[in-house]
Amino acid sequence: MSDRKNFLIVGGTSGIGKALATILDKDHHLILASRKAAVDGNHTHLIFDATKGELPLEEFPAQLDGLVYCPGTITLKPFHRITDEEFLQDYQVNVLGAIRTIRKVLPLLKNSAQSSIVLFSTVAVQQGMPFHASIAASKGAIEGLTKSLAAELAPKIRVNAIAPSLTNTPLANKLLSTDEKKKASDERHPLKRTGQPEDIANLAAFLLLNQSSWISGQIFHVDGGLSTLRV
Numbered sequence: 065m066s067d068r069k070n071f072l073i074v075g076g077t078s079g080i081g082k083a084l085a086t087i088l089d090k091d092h093h094l095i096l097a098s099r100k101a102a103v104d105g106n107h108t109h110l111i112f113d114a115t116k117g118e119l120p121l122e123e124f125p126a127q128l129d130g131l132v133y134c135p136g137t138i139t140l141k142p143f144h145r146i147t148d149e150e151f152l153q154d155y156q157v158n159v160l161g162a163i164r165t166i167r168k169v170l171p172l173l174k175n176s177a178q179s180s181i182v183l184f185s186t187v188a189v190q191q192g193m194p195f196h197a198s199i200a201a202s203k204g205a206i207e208g209l210t211k212s213l214a215a216e217l218a219p220k221i222r223v224n225a226i227a228p229s230l231t232n233t234p235l236a237n238k239l240l241s242t243d244e245k246k247k248a249s250d251e252r253h254p255l256k257r258t259g260q261p262e263d264i265a266n267l268a269a270f271l272l273l274n275q276s277s278w279i280s281g282q283i284f285h286v287d288g289g290l291s292t293l294r295v
Contacts, residue, residue: 068092070125071272074114074165075134076107079233080184080268083261084132087269095124114161119168128172130272132182133162138235139198146198158202159209166213173221180272181217183210185227187287203227207283214281222280224271229287231259253288254295 069092075081076096085094085107094107097119112119114135137154139146162183173179185203188196207225214223230236230249240246240258249258264286270276271284285291 069129070127071130071132072097072128072169073132073134074112079134079235080231080261080264081132081134083265084268087265114165115156119165121168124172126172127175128169128179129176130180131166131169131173132268132272133165134184135161136184136235137199138239140195142195143197151198151201154198154202159205162206178277179221181213181221181223182268182271183225185225185283187227187229187285187291189227190285191291210283211281218280224279224282224284226264226267226284226286228259228264229253229290231261231264233261253290254293255288257288259286259288
């Protein structure tokens with residue numbers, strides 16, 4: 065089909081990345097990069113640790129139309145107990161991993177008439193929360209990176225970020241491990257439910273595709289109303 069695009073999803077075999085791959089898989093060529101092997105889907109899969117390894121560009125098409133960087137961390141501790149190493153690890157995964165990936169595939173993104181980069185922040189950057197110092201610090205850097213790159217890479221490459229609240233993914237298993245924890249999470253959100261991977265993936269898909277061609281440099285809060293509503 066003429067509008068078939070090539071998308072790289074880093075972290076595409078779990079959580080939000082997997083949900084996004086499910087949405088896009090039928091109509092587009094996907095390259096999924098993750099630390100674990102894929103078990104289903106009609107796509108190219110690469111074993112890749114963004115904090116350590118190099119993407120094998122010989123496995124890529126000459127043109128990339130979009131990149132989504134999904135890896136993240138949830139380090140929730142009182143500030144005085146977060147070590148330098150934990151701050152650095154969060155920064156490595158959330159920020160430097162994204163930077164290295166973008167730098168590596170930027171020439172391929174430039175080969176597209178218009179391409180899109182989608183990054184991930186967190187509701188905790190805008191909505192101050194106790195015990196979130198490390199994750200909020202690194203994701204705050206992602207929001208700054210998003211806006212800087214959107215300005216620098218315009219008009220050919222659009223850059224946006226999504227800032228979810230707690231979402232029911234494997235990364236959040238410990239925070240949603242009991243019915244009591246799930247209920248508490250539901251009640252904390254004005255829309256009275258915890259986010260599902262598809263809630264976030266649907267917006268990520270929109271930001272990759274031509275329907276969002278006049279949107280860049282934005283931070284989208286998909287958080288059940290948590291960052292702005294008091295009910």
